Amino acid sequence: MLAGAACQRVTEGSSGTSVSTSITPDAPLRETRWVLRQVGGQPIAGVATANQEPYLFISAAGTAEGLGGCNRFRGALKPATEDAELQFAPLQSTRMACPxxxxxxxxxxxLxxxxxxxxxxKLLLLYADAQRTGTPLAQLEAVPLP
Structure with a gap:
């Protein structure tokens, strides 16, 4: 199971002491709806409705599913051997043409x-290399499940 670190905003009080004002935990990889915001370093143009937003959902059981913008996809994750490793087995997709x-x-x-x-x-960054360097392949944002 993934243990998330927390982001903490610290401000300096009038007496010079640090005061924690809020803690925002990282979103979990699984059981979160990840909406695509950038791919290949390019922002995603707005789509007509939220139902058409490209997204990724990884279940607790290790299956992946989502929407590419028009076609739905589904598949499994390959077993991870190291922390922060994420690989998808071949994903199956519908084949409809769309804008x-x-x-x-x-x-x-x-993917x-x-x-x-x-x-x-709230950001999920996907990388081609295990060192997680360079520009991410994709950037997704955690949004509440519908």
């Missing part, structure tokens, strides 16, 4: 190339 196809293909490629992740607050 969001370019974004959908870039999202699918990012296929993912080997590691980092969660910072």
């Amino acid at each position: 969001e196809l370019v974004t959908e293909q870039a999202f699918a490629q990012a 296929e190339s993912t080997h590691a992740y980092r969660i910072t607050g």
